[in-house]
Amino acid sequence: xxxxxxxxxxxxxxxxxxxxxxxxxxxxxxxxxxxxxxxxxxxxxxxxxxxxxxxxxxxxxxxxxxxxxxxxxxxxxxxxxxxxxxxxx
Numbered sequence: 001x002x003x004x005x006x007x008x009x010x011x012x013x014x015x016x017x018x019x020x021x022x023x024x025x026x027x028x029x030x031x032x033x034x035x036x037x038x039x040x041x042x043x044x045x046x047x048x049x050x051x052x053x054x055x056x057x058x059x060x061x062x063x064x065x066x067x068x069x070x071x072x073x074x075x076x077x078x079x080x081x082x083x084x085x086x087x088x089x
Contacts, residue, residue, distance in 0.1 A: 001025065004069055007084025008054060014073045022070040026055060035059060037066045058085040 005012040010028045022037040026047070033045030040059035042052060059066065062082050069079045 002073075002079045004066075004079050005082045005084045007058075007086040008051075010051060010055070012082070014069055014079060016073050016076055018073065022067060024066060024070075026051075037063060037070060054085055058088070061085075061088060 001013045001015050003011055003013050004024070008028075010026050013025045013027075015025070021043075023034050023043055024037065026033050026035055028047060028051050031045065031047050031051070033047045034043040035041070035055055036043050037059060040056035047055070065080070065082045069082065072079055
């Protein structure tokens with residue numbers, strides 16, 4: 001599973017040829033979760049409230065890049081890194 005971003009201790013990954021809806025996986029400390037790209041909402045797992053808020057905002061800022069990577073992953077094409085929230089202006 002390729003890592004596409006790391007920020008604030010969160011590791012963001014996407015599986016190749018994963019099931020819909022478009023989403024990414026996040027690991028943060030002892031937590032694991034799946035986040036919907038379209039809405040930034042938690043689909044599965046658990047995360048602290050602050051991490052969920054940060055991810056929702058990051059997802060909104062990088063939605064198109066995340067969707068592009070989702071489409072790339074669905075065809076087995078290498079994924080591009082996405083700028084982390086700690087690098088956003």
